[in-house]
Amino acid sequence: MLESIYIGMSGLTAYSKGLQTISNNVANLNTAGFKTSAPRFADLYYGQQFARSQPGAGNTMQFGSGVEYGYSSLNFMQGDLHSSSGPLDLAIQGEGFLALLDGDATRYARTGQFSVGDDGFIADKATGLRLAALTSSGGLGPISLEGKQISAPQATTVVHFSDNLSSGSTSFSIPNVDVYDANGGKHTLTITFAPDSAIIPGRWKLTVTDENNLPVQQGTLQFNGGIPEPGRDKLDLTLSSVDAPPLTVTLDFSNGVTNFSAGSTSSLRVSDKDGYATGTLSSMNVDDNGQLILQYSNGQTDTLRTIALARFSNPQQLLQMGNGLFDASHAIPPIYRASSGAGVGQLIAGATEASNVDLSTEFGQLILIQRGFQASSQVLSAANEMIMQLFQMRGQG
Structure with a gap:
């Protein structure tokens, strides 16, 4: 009993x-x-x-x-995905796990809110563990923004123009044409067009001035039958700078520029140009392939390595650790793949996974x-x- x-x-x-x-x-x-x-x-x-x-x-x-x-x-079982305001808040639609580096050990999580730490590494806000990315050898490595906070400048070499410079115009100007030297210094130009067809029809006189209204270069632009004449459709100008080498820029009117009559109204404009100033890192986001995209204030973009997603053959071997982390020291080693790879699901940026x-x-x-x-x-x-x-x-x- x-x-x-x-x-x-x-x-x-x-x-x-x-x-x-x-x-x-x-x-x-x-x-x-x-x-x-x-x-x-x-x-x-x-x-x-x-x-x-x-x-x-x-x-x-x-x-x-x-x-x-x-x-x-x-x-x-998959928890609901909730939108969040953090661009580095990550969730997974599918069966994969995020890999987080804890010294020599690797922990795993289904979701996390990440930010750039003072040391330049992307880490989880709650635990401080570093987010892992795929290396060229297929292993794992931390994601560092070292050397990525600044986008180096590029000097302007050519400015392309398009649309119509009316043959009936008595004068026309294009202001605020920004070009950049090798150190990222900005030079704001104004290009003035005046007809000079008293001797040769279709000829225009070009005057380029800088932001201080000082003359930089003069030249001529020749049209035949309303289109630019080859060899007379470009103007090279040289700008000097205190802290940068001399800047040579080509004003190119050879493609898409016409000289047909449209009264006193001209639509000639800058169509595109190269070169840009020094840029600072302004935002980050993760694309559908799990690659981290950096965006800079000068309009340029750069990419970092691809965020790793882990796939376990038997997730039941994982042990819960708290803070949403799982320990896999007793599990069969996982396979690491990029987002949308077989068995790892789709990485979703700007979202977190709720409790199931x-x-x-x-x-x-x-x-x-x-x-x-x-x-x-x-x-x-x-x-x-x-x-x-x-x-x-x-x-x-």
Whole structure:
């Protein structure tokens, strides 16, 4: 009869641990990236006693020893994806995991909010672990912005023009044409056009002045039949700068420029030009392939390495560590791929994954565990009453 008490106590202990699991799930209802655990119970080993042999029956009797809390099974069902304002907030649509570097160890997470630390590495805001990217050898390495905070300038070499310079115009000018020297210094030019067709029809005089209205260069532009004459359709000018080498820029009217009559209205404009100033890092985002894109104030872009996503053959071997992290030291090593690779899912930037806690499921489990606990306590009460009756009978005897 004492065995019944121990069996009942095993039920109370097991269901208490099951309640702890359910409580933890419910408490993490709003924890980003949290994965629920389902309690699993197991019967304890059986003792054996010899019994009298009977025809067609064994000669042993088996007695159960109760129940134990076997393990908790992780539920990796996808949580809802919520939009966020952080460009480096990352979530995964699919089965993959983000890889985070913790010294020599690697941890894994389903979602995270990342930022650039003081050391230039991209790290998780909550844990400080560095976000891992794929290396050229297929391994993992941290993502550093060292040397990427500035976009070096590029000198302007050519300015292209398009549209119509009306043959009926008496004068025309294009102001605020910005060009840049090798050190990123900006020179703002004004290009003035005046007809000079008294001797040769279709000839225009060009005057280029700088931001101080000082003359930089003069030249001529020749049209034949309303289109620029080859060899007379470009103007080279040289600008000097205090802290940069002389800048030579070509004004190119050879393609897309016409000289047809349109009254006094001309539509001639700058169509494109190269060169840009020094740029500072203004924003970052992650594209669909998991590659980090850097955008600079001078309009230029640059790319860093591709964020690594991990695929496990058996995610149940992962261990929860807190802060949404998983330990894989006892799991089969994962395969690392870029976003949209086989089995790793799609990396989503500007989003986080919510907890996958389903309250209806948790409360259903809670009712079952509560009933199991109550039933085990009833067994204890019944066994206790029977023992008390036994003691009373022995006392009477």
